[in-house]
Amino acid sequence: MNKLNTPRFEQPEVSANAYQTIREFIYNEAGIDLGSGKQTLVSSRLNKRLRHHQLNSFDQYIELLLNKNSIEYQMAIDLLTTNETYFFREAEHLNLLKNLVLQHQPKDRNFRLWSAASSSGEEAYSIAMVLDDFFGSRGQWEIFGSDISSRMIKKAKSGLYQCHRIDAIPKDFLRKYCLKGTGEYDGYLLVDKKLRAKTRFAEINLTKLLPEVGEFDVIFLRNVLIYFDNKTKKNIIRSLTSKLRSKGLLFIGHSESLKGMDLPIKLIAPTVYQKK
Ligand SMILES: C[S@@+](CC[C@H](N)C(=O)[O-])C[C@H]1O[C@@H](n2cnc3c(N)ncnc32)[C@H](O)[C@@H]1O
Structure with missing residues (x-):
């Protein structure tokens, strides 16, 4: 395959404004306080959703999210929560x-x-x-x-x-x-x-x-x-x-x-x- 024709997804950055909006979203919906400066975490968790919707920026993603598109809304909550657990933890x-x-x-x-x-x-x-x-x-x-x-x-x-x-x-x-x-x-x-x-x-x-x-x-x-x-x-x-x-x-x-x-x-x- 010609490499020039291979679609490439550039990982967009989470701007300060976008981060603030996502931070407020997860605080209002789940009570989770992300704190400041967690842009890298947010980007790594949500990037696949941008790719899925073929979006180029987090601003576009936020538009979709806040539009109460119910699938995206639950997806974002799923991805922004930390689900680490294991059997007989703190036994x-x-x-x-x-x-x-x-x-x-x-x-x-x-x-x-x-x-x-x-x-x-x-x-x-x-x-x-x-x-x-x-x-x-x-x-x-x-x-x-x-x-x-x-x-x-x-x-x-x-x-x-x-x-x-x-x-x-x-x-x-x-x-x-x-x-x-x-x-x-x-x-x-x-x-x-x-x-x-x-x-x-x-x-x-x-x-x-x-x-x-x-x-x-x-x-x-x-x-x-x-x-x-x-x-x-x-x-x-x-x-x-x-x-x-x-x-x-x-x-x-x-x-x-x-x-x-x-x-x-x-x-x-x-x-x-x-x-x-
Ligand atoms: C780190 S896990 C802990 C799992 C288990 N209790 C343990 O100790 O291994 C935290 C869980 O809390 C859930 N969680 C976060 N915010 C929540 C909320 N507002 N309501 C219900 N569950 C929530 C997350 O989805 C995640 O699965």
Whole structure:
């Protein structure tokens, strides 16, 4: 092929104005505070959308985005969120859950846990393994996972994962709860059907009015508060706390803090709070 005829996509720069508009967009829609000077991050995350629409500038892209073109709107949210997660992340929380919470659960009703900001579902399924192991196969429990990213929720619902970063799954749990793929699924694992049956996922934006989801014994809200400013953090914790049973527990990420905030919860262990 003649090289001169090969279409080339020049990577456009994100101007200061364009950056400010995208920064405001993701703050208003998801509560995520990008901070200043993250033009390179924004450019690397959104460039494929410019290419997809054959646009030459971020100004053109913004026009499309703010036009409430719903596909682009969700795409941009999907791409601007950070979805890093893995099985048995911060596993001390799972030990705490077993030793501090599950022992004391009433036997006459479902134990309900919400993995809010669950990303692609590894957190929810890690907890599901712990619950099934603790309560036994007839155990009464359910997990609800949610995230703002439709792409992540789709992946979570499938329960299918590439076999990288699975080292933290205890070996007996791997044998008991993870099906190893073969043929075209070589290199993948599928979470056991009985765990998937008790774990459901939905798209929820935590900065908006929460839908009717019932009350939970425990809420995991880990590794997402770091993206919010104090005002957003406070609003989210208040609305999530309203979905906790009395004395229910809230787990946040190990590098996160709610220090000095006036909230209806009290610290009972590092990064673990109880509803007052
Ligand atoms: C870094 S992941 C954390 C996943 C998991 N909780 C963990 O600790 O491994 C953060 C997740 O928060 C989600 N997120 C960001 N803003 C959100 C919002 N306003 N509402 C709901 N989810 C949000 C992102 O889409 C992303 O999947």
